[in-house]
Amino acid sequence: MKSGVVLGIETSCDETAAALVINGKLIADRTTTQLLHEAYGGVVPELASRAHERLLMPAVSGVLKDAGVQVTDIDAVAATYGPGLAGALLVGVSFAKGLAKGLNIPFLGINHLEGHLWGAEITHGHIPQPFLGMIISGGHTITIDVQGFGKYTLLGRTHDDAVGELLDKAGRMLGYSFPAGASIDQDAMNFTGKPVHFPRARVKCDDRGFSFSGLKTAVLYYLRDKTRCQGVVPDSNAPGYAVNRGGLTGGKQPEGWTLNSVSQGNGYKLSPVERAAVSTGMLEAVSDMLINGLSVVWDNNKYKALVISGGVASSRFLRTRFERFADERNIPLYIPPSEHCTDNGAMIAYVGYRYMQSGYTSPLDLAIDPALGL
Numbered sequence: 001m002k003s004g005v006v007l008g009i010e011t012s013c014d015e016t017a018a019a020l021v022i023n024g025k026l027i028a029d030r031t032t033t034q035l036l037h038e039a040y041g042g043v044v045p046e047l048a049s050r051a052h053e054r055l056l057m058p059a060v061s062g063v064l065k066d067a068g069v070q071v072t073d074i075d076a077v078a079a080t081y082g083p084g085l086a087g088a089l090l091v092g093v094s095f096a097k098g099l100a101k102g103l104n105i106p107f108l109g110i111n112h113l114e115g116h117l118w119g120a121e122i123t124h125g126h127i128p129q130p131f132l133g134m135i136i137s138g139g140h141t142i143t144i145d146v147q148g149f150g151k152y153t154l155l156g157r158t159h160d161d162a163v164g165e166l167l168d169k170a171g172r173m174l175g176y177s178f179p180a181g182a183s184i185d186q187d188a189m190n191f192t193g194k195p196v197h198f199p200r201a202r203v204k205c206d207d208r209g210f211s212f213s214g215l216k217t218a219v220l221y222y223l224r225d226k227t228r229c230q231g232v233v234p235d236s237n238a239p240g241y242a243v244n245r246g247g248l249t250g251g252k253q254p255e256g257w258t259l260n261s262v263s264q265g266n267g268y269k270l271s272p273v274e275r276a277a278v279s280t281g282m283l284e285a286v287s288d289m290l291i292n293g294l295s296v297v298w299d300n301n302k303y304k305a306l307v308i309s310g311g312v313a314s315s316r317f318l319r320t321r322f323e324r325f326a327d328e329r330n331i332p333l334y335i336p337p338s339e340h341c342t343d344n345g346a347m348i349a350y351v352g353y354r355y356m357q358s359g360y361t362s363p364l365d366l367a368i369d370p371a372l373g374l
């Protein structure tokens with residue numbers, strides 16, 4: 001089975017991406033982030049699917065052109081089949097199956113999480129195993145014991161919001177545009193004052209677990225208290241974010257308050273410096289919770305490396321904390337470059353290549369799996 005030229009397709013959320021891996025090396029890579037969701041403060045699934053339909057073909061022809069490769073030179077097509085948004089996954093998987101059938105070449109359904117896990121090898125080469133993996137993104141916060149390629153044990157997971165989801169939702173309250181993670185990170189990197197202190201949450205009866213929804217509420221309460229101090233009356237008629245966009249879940253919102261009453265500026269308006277103090281405090285709390293999650297599962301006698309990926313791993317603020325964690329234990333740390341931490345087609349093409357090497361392909365009737373785990 002030829003596995004020289006693998007086309008990778010990623011359409012699980014709001015990035016439309018394609019990449020070509022030739023003999024295990026990344027040759028061409030195109031990612032388009034769908035900016036249209038910014039106006040809605042979150043990803044709108046139906047709009048994401050339609051945008052994938054529009055953007056996928058140009059991405060695929062783009063990487064073929066960049067690599068100087070003809071479509072008939074492709075030896076296998078890999079596409080993310082889960083986890084992710086159902087409609088969005090369908091666009092990529094249907095395209096990949098059609099191409100595979102038309103060219104009479106293998107199709108490979110790839111687990112998005114496996115892409116994040118192994119994507120670091122594209123830049124850093126072979127990662128020693130077993131290693132401890134952590135995926136921190138808009139949809140996931142997990143730690144995984146990786147014994148080898150395809151051999152995984154889930155160790156820790158979030159019990160409510162994913163860490164990127166927290167940053168995006170709290171970022172919205174603070175007036176950042178969606179997605180907020182990169183702006184929060186930049187503000188925190190430039191901030192030199194005293195950060196706001198927020199509580200660090202632990203999960204009862206699951207010391208490996210994570211919880212970020214309390215931090216989101218703490219930011220909301222902080223903004224409410226600021227407003228009260230200023231004598232500003234919150235607008236209790238403001239449309240409920242929780243109803244419209246699945247914002248706050250569980251727990252009780254402060255009386256008369258909605259996320260919109262904060263984000264639409266009915267409440268106290270933070271100065272840029274005050275906002276940066278909140279963002280820095282939030283990232284400090286996040287980093288302590290993530291580091292704690294790593295510490296409880298880390299085993300110096302077992303793991304040969306630490307791998308961290310997913311969009312939130314792009315954070316320069318968090319990277320310095322992860323580096324300190326690895327330095328203190330004298331272990332190699334692998335974090336992909338920023339463009340391969342966020343969703344991309346390169347990681348899918350690369351994992352597709354690895355599967356082809358092990359003689360594995362997927363049947364053409366493989367169904368998408370929006371809730372796929374590792």
Ligand code: KG4
Nearest residue numbers: 137138139164179181185311312315342343
């Ligand atoms: O991996 P990803 O592209 O998509 C998912 O699989 O969810 O991650 C997107 C998440 C968003 O929540 C975004 O705000 C966050 O990654 N993000 C960042 C940074 N860049 C993207 N968070 C912190 N710092 C960044 N520089």
Ligand code: ZN
Nearest residue numbers: 137310342343
């Ligand atoms: Zn992802």
